[in-house]
Amino acid sequence: MRKLLRFSLVGFFVCFFIFLGCKEDEIVSSQKEDIAPILYYTQVSIKKENYRIFKEIIESLNDYHYVKKEINENFSKDVLEEYLKGLDFSKTSFFSFDIAEFRKHNFSLKKDTDNDVDYAYQIYNLFQLRKLERIFYALNRLEDGFAQLDLETDEQLETDFSKIDWPAGELERRELWRKILKNEYLQLHLSGKTDDEIKRRLIRKYQNELKRLKQTTSDDVFSMFTNSICALYDPHTQYMSPMVKENFDISMKLSLCGIGAILKDEDGYIEIVSLIPDSPADKSKELFPGDRIVGVGQGEKGEIVNVVEADIRDVVQMVKGEKDTVVRLEIIPVKSKNNQQTKIISIKRDEVQLKEQAAQKSIKIIKQNGKDYKIGIITIPSFYMDFNAYTKGESDYRSVSRDVKEILEDFQKENIDGVIVDIRGNGGGALNEAVDLTDLFIANGSVVQVKMFNHDVKCFKTSDVGNIIYGGPLLLMVDVDSASASEIFAGAIQDYGRGIIVGSSTFGKGTVQELSPLIQGVLKITIAKFYRVSGESTQYKGVIPDIEFPNIFQGSEMGEKSLPYALPYDTIKPTDFKKYTDLSSLISNLKEYSRKRTETDADFIALDKEIKHLDKSQSTLISLKESTRKAEVGADQAKKSEFDGSKQEESGQEKKDPFLRESINIIIDMIISK
Template sequence: MKAKRSYLLLALALLAPIALLARPDGDRVATRADAGVVPMGPTADQSTAAKLVYGILSDSRYAYRPLPLDDALSQDVYKHYLDALDPSKQFFTAKDIEGFMPLATRLDEAIKSGQLTPAYDIFSVYRKRVGERVAHARSLVKDDHFDFTTDERWEYDREQAPWAKDSGELDELWRKSVMNDWLRLKMAGKKPEAIVQTLDKRYANLQRSVEELDSEDVFQTFLNAYTSAVDPHTDYFTPKTAEQFNQQMSLSLEGIGAVLQRQDDMVVIREIVPGGPADLSRKLQPGARIVGVAQGDGALTDVVGWRIDDVVELIRGKKGTRVRIEFIPPEGGVDGPPSTVTIVRDKVQLAEQAAKSEIMTLPASGREPERRIGVIKLPTFYQDFEGRRRNPNDYTSATRDVRRLLDGFKTQNIDGVVMDLRANGGGSLDEAVDLTGLFIDQGPVVQVRESGGRVSVSGDTAQGVSWDGPLAVLINRASASASEIFAGAIQDYGRGLVIGENSFGKGTVQNLVDLDRWPANEGRRRFGQLKLTIAQFFRVAGGSTQHKGVVPDIAFPASIDATEYGEDTYPNALPWTRIAGVSHTQYGNFAPLLPRLETLHQARARTDKEFQWWLEDVAYFRDQAAKKYVSLNEAERRAERDRQETLRKQRQEERKRLGLPLDPLAADLSDDGLGASERDIIKDVAREKLAEKRPDPLLRESAAILGDAITVLSQDKTLSAQVLPESTTPSSWAD
């Protein structure tokens, strides 16, 4: 997991194949387009940055768990670096690894001194091996001789596999990999000529992407091998990636408001942000290919063949400035006539990641009346830190947005609220505290223990609440950090039910340190930022979420194998521990109610077709993942594909018969054999939008469980008195 916060940071993965156009600071780096293989070597600024990072991570005044950078840690850095370059062991041979071994205990001195040549030496070999493997793969594609009638299989999970002993063993490994790529396209209906063209281009693009990596890319990869060897949530950001990180946290940027994706030699518009400058221009649209960029009335720069981040660097700019973009409309094809548009940059709000609400209606059944449950989906605990400093009364904030949605619910006769935090990897610690304050009336929310052992308590100090009625929190294995603080506090206070899967188990706090604040750099961005673990957080009851996560009151079957994903999969993660609890209000004790809710849930789940289908799918995909291989026998693969397609059709027909919502992707779930950059962008985005409308049995069941709780407590006064003491019962829980 990766974290996202400007001061106190909590985990959130920041992996995306697209780039957002945003405001730059400093000069644009030189383009790598058409430059061939870029010479590798550290810059003076990188040497300084490495020494700064070492100084911070080895100092107990900064790091929660400082580690000496010695030969033992150097070997861990070495292992992390190899894993970052070649995680599937498809490029290096055992002989390469043997040649690297003398460097394994020299990387500590390289970092301390800033003499980083060993890291670049390893990368140079890696880049050469990629070229060799790609050449071999392309030769296999052009000489189609694959036999798909054998019992061969492609072992794709090679994390624990030994390094290939020589190039011949790698040839065999790649033969099976190419066979799998070919078979996927063949089963998707592609003709041999089209398959050859697609795969040849795919492998050529792989080599080009590696050749385009520059010194900054290699430096960040290597330094993150060091930071991750120290702690799984410590990361180094170059100036460019630090800016992107902060934009994601603020949900805002200054630019034209477009999402870009690279396809072959061109950068293409994937999405237009509604209401942004590009949208208001009425000229740019998804699928448009950008071929030239100019600042104001300046000369156009041809950007065909450029890296996507270099194109972004040209297009983004300060609010109020003009950028001129030359593009080929999507209907014009690759060689169509270009058009030009001039756009005035502005501040753009990234609404897709903001809190959203919906209302679910649970029909009356037996003694249960109709219930209206408000759902708030929160993808991340975001906050615009710069905006808050400029104007504390007007800034982007998860809590402010959720408060607005809760106020809206009050006028819509809502019986209860479900906070959906599935896949919410965290964000701002302040937001986790403030959001909890919308549901409790003053009190501690989280305890934070620093490296020296000092424990501080953060809590809600504002009087009153935004919602005092029935509440449930829905979590899954990907709910982490700030999500765990919020869910844990709601559970400890007895303020609401926690439903779903065990959460991720991240119980540490990170701080973002600007490395440019030390050396005299005349205000330029030179050294980047370091996100490091500075503390551990604990629930108000005293327990940590580290490793164990938040255990739900009503549990759904695990959709992800905990041995594959979660804090306890990191060998160097902090252990679980606990400290003394702090005094807090106990709004309720749901323990006496849980057996009744579990019985009602299980009875409903047994007859809920969509829930049962979800259980079947989870079991199927976990079984497939556990195999760690796919068959290269075409008949076997087609039979399995046909079974899945038949199953989807049967389910869709049953949906029609039962009057259930149809699955908008039922006819579009077969493997097309393509990668993200190979698909038609317009169709791919449309498919993503449809995916958001797919039936969600887990959310509906969570709402039903909350409805059960409301009904049971309103009808069983004795149980209600046990669960919700009269002195602290929010009036609308038991109606």
């Protein structure tokens, strides 16, 4: 990379800051600026239709959100702070006098909403300029090499940016940039990378930042500002642009129409990461992981459009399309010796099933005290449902409850002794799917109560048929990432005494969202809270397991309670429900059996040591002195080696996953106890 030319951009910035009301002497720098930032700057302007969309969103929030907010001066201030946090979280771009100027503006969000949106775009455009300065500072310093970093100066960097303020001037801002670059160098240097490798990696990092900045569209800025307002209502209300909505639909129905290739942006090329099994791309036998797409054409004769350096989002849209249509890809095969060796392949698009994101099953046979126990394990990544097929009245629509029903019926044929349902990491999905899934284990009962924004309470119940699919020993595995629909399911199983919950406290998302169509895109808006049949909310608090496993994050604020503007925990009147059985005595015994096992289990011992080490070592202020940092890294690596060395070296899913292994032990204890 050639040395970047430098000259003063003061004249340009003076014009820009006078428009925002800043003084010339506040932005004069003692150092020369780079010519590159101004060459990369492109003003982003709002689309006319977004003014109408913005008004629609504000009206919907005022009329239908569960929380009624007063739009006043304090709310206006919060909107700005949320927007600035999203733009410049690390406080590396804006100056403190920029922030002071922004805070003079009052977002009315009532009458003059057009002016509010216009000002948000002005803020973004200044951010873009500031960010460009930051990127080209780093690129120029990297060209100069690392000698100027002075690795033995005893200084520190605060990594919790909420504890620092925006820089007061150019010298202070460049000092922050220098420290961040020094920290990035030290991280790679102490991991064994050479200076040449570090230089290449960091240049690529900042070039990618530059590329992402240039690819930011008017719709992206609109989404950022609009969601700064939505966030003040609760963490789960969100404006979804048409592209975001399309991805949401794909995640819910577990299918898309395209070729079935997972793509990534790598150094300006769109690279194939993997192929979805049985997809058109997989069946073609012409496309392979590592191949790079350089052009896309529509149909058998459509022009091949060059996509080198293109936004990956645009390329994805070009590759997807209607079923039975043809897309042509010009690729550089992974085995090509140079970038000039390309070939064009044609692939017919089709419906692609995302099978790896659907419910999965396995059976483990465990010998204990001379007897074999057959345990069925169901892993559920999400509460998916094909809404489009459902609303069209299609009888064979796909959903998690339907897939799990088939799995349970297969388990019955296998004469399994107990079932483990693993919903760790399951962030939720369709509320009615949580009800339908519970229906497979509980007959004729309420599952969840929903309190609407108008205070009406509705109770969702299982079907009236009364025939459960599985009535044997049941254990649910949960963790802090089990949220929403997962918590409805887990809460119902626990309240009815239908099974045992093990793991760590769940996320604590007890709110219901509705998709409200807009002129363009949709508003995902919180319209209700849900409550367990016991009357307790899972909101903020989550579901507390019957048997808790150690959690690497214990002591830290995780889940809903860590999110700004999360709605509070509360209770309502319980439903008239009847427990299947009182499991309190059994749970007490199972806890004791588990405690005795885990006290001598190498993996659990190592985890406990790691948790205690993290509790002592967590600090947001890090040293930038190489010798100090090297000693700290060495101590951490020694501790990690100690933890890893004490873990069990065994194979098999339940052996690699000590929590699953212990869950199998617990359900066998349940089976024996009964």
